[in-house]
Amino acid sequence: MATIDGNRLLADLKALRRFGATGTGVVRPTFSEVDMASRRWLVERMTEAGLDAGIDGVGNVIGRSRQPGPALLIGSHSDTQPRGGWLDGAMGVIYGIEVARALPDHAIDVASWADEEGTYWGFLGSGTFCGEDVEGCAPLDAAINSAGLAGVPKARAEDGRYRCYLEAHIEQGGVLEAENKKLGVVTHIVGMNGFDVTFTGQQNHAGTTPMGLRKDAGAAAIRFAHEVQTTMASVAGPHSVWTIGRIAFDPGAPSIIPGRAELYVQVRDIAPETLRRMEDHVRALVAAADRRGPCRAALSGGDDGVRPAAMDEDLQKHIAAAAERHAPGLWRKMPSGAGHDAQVLARRMPAAMLFVPSIQGISHDFAEDTHEADIVLGCQVLATAAESILAG
Amino acid sequence: MATIDGNRLLADLKALRRFGATGTGVVRPTFSEVDMASRRWLVERMTEAGLDAGIDGVGNVIGRSRQPGPALLIGSHSDTQPRGGWLDGAMGVIYGIEVARALPDHAIDVASWADEEGTYWGFLGSGTFCGEDVEGCAPLDAAINSAGLAGVPKARAEDGRYRCYLEAHIEQGGVLEAENKKLGVVTHIVGMNGFDVTFTGQQNHAGTTPMGLRKDAGAAAIRFAHEVQTTMASVAGPHSVWTIGRIAFDPGAPSIIPGRAELYVQVRDIAPETLRRMEDHVRALVAAADRRGPCRAALSGGDDGVRPAAMDEDLQKHIAAAAERHAPGLWRKMPSGAGHDAQVLARRMPAAMLFVPSIQGISHDFAEDTHEADIVLGCQVLATAAESILAG
Numbered sequence: 118m119a120t121i122d123g124n125r126l127l128a129d130l131k132a133l134r135r136f137g138a139t140g141t142g143v144v145r146p147t148f149s150e151v152d153m154a155s156r157r158w159l160v161e162r163m164t165e166a167g168l169d170a171g172i173d174g175v176g177n178v179i180g181r182s183r184q185p186g187p188a189l190l191i192g193s194h195s196d197t198q199p200r201g202g203w204l205d206g207a208m209g210v211i212y213g214i215e216v217a218r219a220l221p222d223h224a225i226d227v228a229s230w231a232d233e234e235g236t237y238w239g240f241l242g243s244g245t246f247c248g249e250d251v252e253g254c255a256p257l258d259a260a261i262n263s264a265g266l267a268g269v270p271k272a273r274a275e276d277g278r279y280r281c282y283l284e285a286h287i288e289q290g291g292v293l294e295a296e297n298k299k300l301g302v303v304t305h306i307v308g309m310n311g312f313d314v315t316f317t318g319q320q321n322h323a324g325t326t327p328m329g330l331r332k333d334a335g336a337a338a339i340r341f342a343h344e345v346q347t348t349m350a351s352v353a354g355p356h357s358v359w360t361i362g363r364i365a366f367d368p369g370a371p372s373i374i375p376g377r378a379e380l381y382v383q384v385r386d387i388a389p390e391t392l393r394r395m396e397d398h399v400r401a402l403v404a405a406a407d408r409r410g411p412c413r414a415a416l417s418g419g420d421d422g423v424r425p426a427a428m429d430e431d432l433q434k435h436i437a438a439a440a441e442r443h444a445p446g447l448w449r450k451m452p453s454g455a456g457h458d459a460q461v462l463a464r465r466m467p468a469a470m471l472f473v474p475s476i477q478g479i480s481h482d483f484a485e486d487t488h489e490a491d492i493v494l495g496c497q498v499l500a501t502a503a504e505s506i507l508a509g
Numbered sequence: 510m511a512t513i514d515g516n517r518l519l520a521d522l523k524a525l526r527r528f529g530a531t532g533t534g535v536v537r538p539t540f541s542e543v544d545m546a547s548r549r550w551l552v553e554r555m556t557e558a559g560l561d562a563g564i565d566g567v568g569n570v571i572g573r574s575r576q577p578g579p580a581l582l583i584g585s586h587s588d589t590q591p592r593g594g595w596l597d598g599a600m601g602v603i604y605g606i607e608v609a610r611a612l613p614d615h616a617i618d619v620a621s622w623a624d625e626e627g628t629y630w631g632f633l634g635s636g637t638f639c640g641e642d643v644e645g646c647a648p649l650d651a652a653i654n655s656a657g658l659a660g661v662p663k664a665r666a667e668d669g670r671y672r673c674y675l676e677a678h679i680e681q682g683g684v685l686e687a688e689n690k691k692l693g694v695v696t697h698i699v700g701m702n703g704f705d706v707t708f709t710g711q712q713n714h715a716g717t718t719p720m721g722l723r724k725d726a727g728a729a730a731i732r733f734a735h736e737v738q739t740t741m742a743s744v745a746g747p748h749s750v751w752t753i754g755r756i757a758f759d760p761g762a763p764s765i766i767p768g769r770a771e772l773y774v775q776v777r778d779i780a781p782e783t784l785r786r787m788e789d790h791v792r793a794l795v796a797a798a799d800r801r802g803p804c805r806a807a808l809s810g811g812d813d814g815v816r817p818a819a820m821d822e823d824l825q826k827h828i829a830a831a832a833e834r835h836a837p838g839l840w841r842k843m844p845s846g847a848g849h850d851a852q853v854l855a856r857r858m859p860a861a862m863l864f865v866p867s868i869q870g871i872s873h874d875f876a877e878d879t880h881e882a883d884i885v886l887g888c889q890v891l892a893t894a895a896e897s898i899l900a901g
Contacts, residue, residue, distance in 0.1 A: 290717030307716055311763050322872055323752040324699055324777055325682030325846035328742075335753055336738050343735035346728050350720075360715040361727055363761045371703050371754045371773045373873060381763045385716050454716035480714055481765060 123493035142483025147232035174269040176231030184224035192228030202485020243458035291478025300448035301472030305387035310422030318412040320376025337412035338378035426460035432469035439501035515885035534875025539624035566661040568623030576616040584620030594877020635850035673859040683870025692840035693864030697779040702814030710804040712768025729804035730770035818852035824861035831893035
């Protein structure tokens with residue numbers, strides 16, 4: 118059985134953390150200088166691991182094994198949220214490198230997918246690898262240019278090269294910790310969609326404009342948001358989530374009736390038909406708000422939603438067996454409420470995911486962390502699963 | 510009868526407009542360099558008009574008549590909103606200077622009250638003049654220092670000096686224009702109060718945190734705001750207004766459950782008891798939101814609300830008679846939905862106000878304007894009223 122080197126794994130994770138380290142967290146948005154430096158460092162680590170490694174035209178770092186395939190592809194992302202944690206994505210990339218080092222005679226490719234967090238375009242790297250090109254996003258084109266990647270070829274998933282895709286990630290929730298489990302075998306990755314909803318009324322003086330004559334865009338936004346909060350459950354499933362994470366009134370002053378208001382509604386579910394009902398419900402509520410007036414209501418976005426993805430059942434069995442071997446009784450099956458590159462890869466090849474516990478369920482925050490023993494255990498389980506998959 | 514000089518009035522108004530002119534609007538916040546320059550210019554105009562003029566320790570420009578009293582005090586403010594119109598306040602100040610010029614043998618003092626718009630402290634100048642000192646506001650102290658006013662004495666209303674206070678202002682609403690009236694005789698000035706309401710929950714990942722485990726401060730804020738919008742009418746009067754002009758979620762990202770949310774609720778009415786009911790209702794809704802959880806709800810502010818003020822009935826008669834004389838049938842009595850320095854002065858002396866029409870009811874906006882003929886008519890009515898008051 119392949120044995121990973123826990124000290125080497127942790128040393129590389131901590132070395133990667135230094136790129137953009139800010140307090141206990143990491144600030145490493147895609148295509149920033151520190152992000153590009155970290156990608157060059159990843160190329161060096163992959164090359165040392167015996168892979169043919171490079172950075173492609175959208176920033177993906179891909180290390181290709183020289184062993185005969187079909188290969189196992191292991192990856193995640195090394196970019197961060199604007200104020201992110203040190204493990205979100207990064208851990209899965211270093212796991213890939215460590216598993217490739219632990220199984221040098223096996224065909225294992227490793228990837229760090231660009232811009233999973235959507236600094237410019239969410240899932241840019243995994244999407245491009247799977248054949249989905251982003252067009253017409255000027256800020257992205259400018260960032261690619263200034264990162265020196267203009268004209269560099271984009272890597273694509275070659276037909277027939279891959280057996281499957283594996284991704285390990287921190288849970289980003291508190292389920293494993295609450296149940297004292299050490300590992301999660303992911304069954305589904307949630308699909309999600311989001312909508313910008315804009316209300317347009319008439320800005321006016323909050324003292325001299327009678328209630329009956331107002332076109333208060335803020336009041337219209339509040340009524341709509343309350344409808345979302347109170348009626349979504351009627352179309353949602355038991356595991357659905359919906360969030361209004363952002364709202365703003367313009368001009369946003371105490372004595373001025375807002376002439377414009379904007380908010381963002383996000384919906385997530387693991388069942389495609391449930392997600393579709395939630396999306397339709399948002400659209401229907403916006404249309405109803407627009408019809409009743411006196412403010413106009415308009416919806417934009419929602420075209421680039423991510424569909425739910427089921428993880429491959431055979432791969433789940435390999436991961437579950439490895440988990441049971443290294444941590445008997447300390448693992449569970451669970452859905453992923455967060456989006457991951459694995460759901461993009463799942464459109465091209467069998468894919469599966471492994472979770473390790475997040476301390477206090479915290480992520481997307483400088484305080485994000487996982488116990489070192491759990492980090493090492495997760496990588497060993499991934500290596501054992503990889504070995505059994507490639508032997509299968 | 511005293512006759513004002515309309516051309517001189519308009520020329521001075523346009524000269525004052527140049528201090529901070531930005532497009533058709535004016536950006537002249539209190540204690541800015543351009544505001545202080547405009548105050549020095551006002552001192553020159555008042556001095557030319559035969560008044561003993563100066564800038565006091567909070568920025569008030571006050572010109573004192575050398576005629577025997579008791580004096581009539583005429584004023585308004587010359588500071589603007591962050592992006593304000595050219596007439597809001599400024600017109601009433603220049604009216605005062607023009608009326609003093611038209612009635613050189615009468616005891617007429619003129620004032621431009623500092624910071625009516627609350628760049629640092631709303632009604633700072635008129636409040637200080639009436640004996641209410643602001644303490645412990647460090648940004649204000651710093652601004653007074655950098656404006657060169659540290660150590661300059663504050664002007665105070667001397668007992669026995671004043672017969673009464675008059676203020677002219679643009680209406681800032683659309684009532685006069687809609688009824689084709691040229692003048693408004695103000696009966697009451699609205700009282701108002703405002704509250705910052707803060708909701709504190711637990712910031713978390715919008716994908717991995719089930720609905721039942723959330724402490725969504727944004728959702729709590731939306732529910733509260735909806736309650737304000739839908740239940741305030743039950744305690745309000747027919748002319749009450751209430752406004753949520755500002756709301757913000759923290760951190761305000763699509764995929765993050767807000768851990769904190771803030772909004773501002775403002776209530777206004779001309780009846781003290783109605784205003785009190787509305788204030789109590791806001792407090793009760795905040796307390797109820799806090800009790801039901803899961804987020805904490807807390808209210809701050811509300812201690813510096815402005816009480817409604819009735820305008821002096823005798824002064825209203827003088828103004829109404831002057832309006833009827835110069836514009837028969839083209840005036841009406843009306844409340845002021847906006848706050849004005851006159852409601853502060855009304856605590857110290859009889860006070861009254863005159864409105865002229867706002868084109869399309871627009872104010873607090875670069876587009877704010879009033880027809881020149883209406884501006885000239887308003888000043889003549891004020892002069893005639895001043896003459897009859899001082900003769901009475």
